[in-house]
Amino acid sequence: MLRKRKWGKLLLIVLALGLVALLLIGFLIFQWLKPTPAPPGLGPETTTTAPPSRPNAQPADCPDVLTLVFPGTWESSANDDPYAPHANKNSLMLKVSSQLQEKFPRSRTEVYTVPYKAQFRNPTNLADRQADYNDSRKQGTARGSIKLKKTYEHCPLTRYLLLGFSQGAVIAGDLASNMANDRGPIPAADQDLIIGVGLIADGRREPGQQSDVMPSPPGVGAEIALAGFGSLVPGIRMSGPRVGGFAEISNRVRSICAPGDLICDSPTIRDPLKAIGQLANAAGNPVHAMYATPRYWKTKGGRTAVQWMTDWASTTIKGAPHPAHN
16 A cells, blocks of 8 residues: 555656656747847837848849749750750740740840759659659759859849749749748849749649639649658658748749649649659640640630740840849
8 A cells, every 4th residue: 555655656756747847848949939029129010131232233244134944844854955955845835935035135034944854753653764753853943043043143133034834833933932931042132133933833833822824723733732741752752832932922923724734733632652653644644735725724815824924924024124234
C-alpha cells in the first residue's frame, strides 16, 4: 500500500514537472515568434522601406523591356539558342515569342527564351529515361533567375515581362512570386519593374489569386491538388500553393487555363502514384496540347490563348517606359 502511494506521488511529480516544461516551452516559442513592436511613431500602415534609388539613364546595350520566355515540357533543351529557339519548332511559346521579336526591335524588348531540359519522367514507366520533373524545373528556375539577376545588376531601368506555358508557367510563376515576396532575384522594393506575368496552364494555379482570363475553370493546379503527398513519388515534388502568392503584383499576372486541362484544372486526387502517371501523360493530352487552337479555350471574340497572350504582351511592352540610355 505504501509502495503504491509512493509511486502515485512520484507519478504526480513527474506529470507536474512535465506540465511546467510544456508551459515553459510554449512561453519561449511565443516569445520567439511574436511580432517585434513597431518603433515609436510608426503605425501598422507605415513602412520604413525607402523608394528605390535609380539613375537617370542606363547603359546603351540595355533593352527597355526584358521578355523572359519559359517553354513547356518537351519544348526546350538545355543547349537551345535563347534568341532563336529550335529544340521544338512546334513549341507553343515560340508562337508568342517569334511574333514579339518581329514586332519590336531588340532595343525595345530583348526576347530571351530560357533554355532548360523541359522534361518530365513518368515514374510509372521504368523504361522512361528522361530527367525527372524536380531536376528539370530546378534547372529552368536557376537559369531564369541568373538572367534576371544579371540584367537587373547591369540595367537598372529595364522592365520585366515573364511568359510561360505548362512546366514553364510553373517556373515563371514561381520566379514572379519569389520577387514579389522579396525572395529574389529582384528585390520586392523594385517590384514595379515587373510589368507583367503571363501564364498558360500553370500547374500551381489558384483561381482568383491573379487576373484569370475568361473563360476560367474552378479547378486548381496539379501541384496544389497533390500537395498533400509532397515528395511521396521520387523525382516529383508537388509544391502546393505559392507561399505569399503574387502579393502586390497579382494584378499584373494573367493566367489562362482551359476547362478539363488536368495540369491547371485539377480536382483533389487521392491516389498519388496513379495520378502522377496521369499528369505526366496529361502534358500531351488533347486539351493541354490545343492552346494554339480555339477548340478548348477561346475568348468571346474567338481569340486563342496564343493570340490573346501575344496581344496582351505586345500591349504591355508598348506601354512600358522608355528609359534614357548613356
